[in-house]
Amino acid sequence: MRRRKTPVEIELTEPHLCSMDLRLHILHEVPFFSALGHDQIAEINQQFHEKGFQSGDYLYFSGDPAESLFIIAEGRVKLLRHATSGKDVMLDLLVPGEFFGGLSTASDSSYFETAQAITSVCALTVSREAFRTILTRYPDVGMRVLDLVTGRLEAAHATIHQLSSQSAEQRIAFTLLKLADKLGEAHEVGLLIQTPLSRDELAEMTATTPETTSRVISQFQRDGWINTGREWIALTDPAALLETAEIPT
Amino acid sequence: MRRRKTPVEIELTEPHLCSMDLRLHILHEVPFFSALGHDQIAEINQQFHEKGFQSGDYLYFSGDPAESLFIIAEGRVKLLRHATSGKDVMLDLLVPGEFFGGLSTASDSSYFETAQAITSVCALTVSREAFRTILTRYPDVGMRVLDLVTGRLEAAHATIHQLSSQSAEQRIAFTLLKLADKLGEAHEVGLLIQTPLSRDELAEMTATTPETTSRVISQFQRDGWINTGREWIALTDPAALLETAEIPT
DNA sequence: CGGTAGTTTGAACTACGTCAAGGGTCGTGG
DNA sequence: CCACGACCCTTGACGTAGTTCAAACTACCG
Numbered sequence: 001m002r003r004r005k006t007p008v009e010i011e012l013t014e015p016h017l018c019s020m021d022l023r024l025h026i027l028h029e030v031p032f033f034s035a036l037g038h039d040q041i042a043e044i045n046q047q048f049h050e051k052g053f054q055s056g057d058y059l060y061f062s063g064d065p066a067e068s069l070f071i072i073a074e075g076r077v078k079l080l081r082h083a084t085s086g087k088d089v090m091l092d093l094l095v096p097g098e099f100f101g102g103l104s105t106a107s108d109s110s111y112f113e114t115a116q117a118i119t120s121v122c123a124l125t126v127s128r129e130a131f132r133t134i135l136t137r138y139p140d141v142g143m144r145v146l147d148l149v150t151g152r153l154e155a156a157h158a159t160i161h162q163l164s165s166q167s168a169e170q171r172i173a174f175t176l177l178k179l180a181d182k183l184g185e186a187h188e189v190g191l192l193i194q195t196p197l198s199r200d201e202l203a204e205m206t207a208t209t210p211e212t213t214s215r216v217i218s219q220f221q222r223d224g225w226i227n228t229g230r231e232w233i234a235l236t237d238p239a240a241l242l243e244t245a246e247i248p249t
Numbered sequence: 250m251r252r253r254k255t256p257v258e259i260e261l262t263e264p265h266l267c268s269m270d271l272r273l274h275i276l277h278e279v280p281f282f283s284a285l286g287h288d289q290i291a292e293i294n295q296q297f298h299e300k301g302f303q304s305g306d307y308l309y310f311s312g313d314p315a316e317s318l319f320i321i322a323e324g325r326v327k328l329l330r331h332a333t334s335g336k337d338v339m340l341d342l343l344v345p346g347e348f349f350g351g352l353s354t355a356s357d358s359s360y361f362e363t364a365q366a367i368t369s370v371c372a373l374t375v376s377r378e379a380f381r382t383i384l385t386r387y388p389d390v391g392m393r394v395l396d397l398v399t400g401r402l403e404a405a406h407a408t409i410h411q412l413s414s415q416s417a418e419q420r421i422a423f424t425l426l427k428l429a430d431k432l433g434e435a436h437e438v439g440l441l442i443q444t445p446l447s448r449d450e451l452a453e454m455t456a457t458t459p460e461t462t463s464r465v466i467s468q469f470q471r472d473g474w475i476n477t478g479r480e481w482i483a484l485t486d487p488a489a490l491l492e493t494a495e496i497p498t
Numbered sequence: 499c500g501g502t503a504g505t506t507t508g509a510a511c512t513a514c515g516t517c518a519a520g521g522g523t524c525g526t527g528g
Numbered sequence: 529c530c531a532c533g534a535c536c537c538t539t540g541a542c543g544t545a546g547t548t549c550a551a552a553c554t555a556c557c558g
Binding site for chain 2: 081083084085087089091103104105106112113132135136139142143144145146147149150151152153154156157158159160161163164165166207246
Binding site: 254255416417457458460461464478479 | 545546547548549554555556
C-alpha cells in the first residue's frame with residue numbers, strides 16, 4: 001500500500017514563467033480582483049511584472065526594503081522568520097492566487113518575513129505605488145483586501161491560541177487538517193497534501209523539532225490515520241485527526 | 250522602596266460614560282480618522298453610540314454575531330480566547346484610541362475573540378454597515394485601516410515567532426517591554442505600566458502559568474530590573490530586559 | 499481585624515528537546 | 529543497471545524547562 005515514489009506532482013525544477021493566458025486567468029482568480037471586468041483586469045495586468053524562481057530560491061529576505069506586492073501564479077511559497085538559534089519559523093504556505101509581500105503604505109517599510117519557493121514558481125509583482133493606485137481607483141478592491149488581511153489576522157490569532165494551549169500532537173494534527181483543506185487532493189493513497197513537505201518543515205510550522213514531528217507522524221501512521229513517505233503526507237482518517245486536534249474555535 | 254498601595258491610577262469602578270468633548274477628542278485621535286476635518290468628524294460622531302462598562306464586564310463574547318466595531322474612549326480592554334482547558338489566552342490589550350470587534354465585511358460573521366474590560370471603560374460603537382459606509386465615503390480612511398490591520402498581523406506573526414523559539418523568561422521580558430512601550434509612564438518607582446496587571450494575566454499573555462510568571466518576575470525583581478507589587482509592575486532597567494529578550498526582529 | 503484574592507515558593511512530575519546512531523529513499527554517475 | 533553518496537526519516541536514551549499540585553504568605557478591603 002505504501003508508495004515508494006512521492007505521489008506529489010511537483011512542477012519542473014527550472015525557474016518558471018507563465019503564459020499570458022495564465023496571467024489573466026490568475027488575476028481573475030485573485031479574490032480581490034474577481035469582481036472586476038475583463039477590461040479592467042487586462043489594464044491592471046499591465047502593471048504587473050513577472051518573475052520566475054526555482055525550488056529553494058528566496059523571493060526576498062526579511063529586512064529588505066518592501067518594494068513589491070507578490071501574487072503567486074504557479075507553485076508554492078513559504079513565508080518564514082529566522083530565529084537567532086538558526087531555527088526557522090514558518091508563518092504561512094501560499095498557493096496560486098494568494099498575495100504576500102509589501103502591503104504596508106508606509107514608504108520606508110521593509111519586508112517582515114522571508115519568502116522562499118518550495119517548488120518552481122511563477123510570481124506576479126506590482127510596485128507598492130501601483131498597487132496603492134489600484135486600491136484608490138477601485139474602492140471595492142480595497143475592501144476585499146481589508147477582509148483578506150483581517151482573515152489572516154484571525155488565523156494568526158488562532159495559531160497563537162494553539163501554541164499557547166495545545167500539545168505538539170494536537171498542533172500537528174490541526175496543521176495537517178489545515179494543509180489538507182488548502183492543498184488536499186483525492187488520491188488513491190488518501191487525501192493528499194499537494195506539496196513537498198518534509199518533517200523539518202512541518203516542525204517549523206508547529207513549533208516543534210523534526211524528531212518530535214517524526215514520532216507523532218509515525219504514531220498517526222500506526223493508528224491508520226495517515227499515509228506518508230519521504231516529503232509527502234496523505235490523510236486517510238481526517239475525522240480522527242480532528243478529534244485529536246479538539247477543534248479550537 | 251517598595252510601595253504598599255498600587256501606583257497604578259485606575260478609573261472609577263462604575264460603568265463609565267464620556268463627555269461629548271471627550272468623544273470628539275478621541276475620534277480625532279483615532280489614527281484612521283486623524284486626517285479628517287472637524288466637520289467630518291462631527292458628522293461621523295453621529296454614527297457612534299456610547300456604551301459604559303465596569304472592570305470585569307464583558308463587551309462581547311467570541312461567537313456572538315459581530316454587529317459592531319468598537320473604539321475605546323477611556324479605560325483598558327483585553328481581547329482573549331478561551332481554551333477548552335479553561336485557561337484563557339490574551340491576544341491584545343487595548344487603550345483609548347484603538348479599535349476592535351467586527352471588522353469583517355462578511356455579513357454573517359461572528360466575533361472571533363472575547364473582549365473584557367480591565368478597568369471601567371467608555372466605548373464608542375458603530376454598526377458594521379455604518380462603518381462600511383464611512384470607508385467607501387473616505388477611501389483614505391480605508392487605507393489607514395488596512396495599514397493598521399496589517400500592522401497587527403505583523404505583531405501577531407512576531408508573537409508566533411516568539412512562542413515558537415523563545416524561553417518563558419524571554420517572552421516575559423519582551424512582553425514587559427512591549428507593555429511599557431504602550432502604557433509606560435515615568436514614576437518614582439520606575440517606568441510604570443499603567444494598567445492593573447496580575448500574574449495570571451501576564452501568564453495569559455506569554456503562554457505560561459501564573460507560577461512560572463511569578464518565579465520569573467521575582468527573579469527580575471531580585472536582579473533589580475523591575476519593581477513590582479500586587480497587580481502592578483514598573484521597569485527600572487529596560488536595557489537589561491531587552492538584552493534578556495534578545496531583540497527578535 | 500478577619501476574609502478574600504493575589505502572590506510566592508517548594509517538590510514531584512512530564513512533555514518535549516537534545517544528542518546520537520542507524521535505516522530508507524532518491525538521484526547521479528560509472 | 530547497479531553502486532555510491534546525499535538527504536530525509538526513524539528510533540532510542542537521556543536531560544531539562546516548565547507544569548502541576550499544594551501550602552504558606554501578603555496586600556488590600558470591608
